[in-house]
Amino acid sequence: MGGYGSGRSGWRPVVEYGLKLDSYRLQRQDILNIHRSGISFGSIQWTNTATGEYIASIGYEVNYYRKSMMLNYTRTLNNEKYPVEENIWLTTQKTNFGGSRFLFLCPKCNKRTAKLYLPNGALHFRCRRCYNLTYLSSNQSHQLDALFQKLSNDVGCSFKEVKNILKKK
DSSP: OOOOOOOSSTTOOTTTSEEEEEEHHHTTTTTTTTTTOEEEEEEEEOOOTTTEEEEEEEEEEEEEHHHHHEEEEEEEEETTEEEEEEEEEEEHHHHHHHEEEEEEEETTOOOOEEEEEEETTTSSSSSSSTTTTHHHHHHTTTTTTHHHHHHHHHHTSSSSHHHHHHHOO
């Protein structure tokens, strides 16, 4: 109960409620550097953008020879701590302006992606497709559809007409 994917029926988990590894951001912070060689290590920290409050941190080790990134973190689920050591493979992609950049290979489906997510209640980073994640705005944009459908059945109009009339006000 209360694990990953639980919650309101019809609503998919959203990317905004969890941690995100963004390869573009990591390159801007020089954590992933296409021109570097050898091994580098450190930690990635997440803070609340509104309050500046610390949220989480993850240790990493990037091996540029193997094109891999090892993540070390502890996840707490249901008051139990789980140590996680996860290897994420990196791949390169040519850019339109003559350079190249790193992308992640999702550890589950092996597809190239710029972002990996760790939603609440999950143990491992995966791509948005593997976790079936959506965006908060997508869930909110259809939250009144059931009401519009009921009204259209009661009034005898089409769903689209009811939705257009009520959205104008």
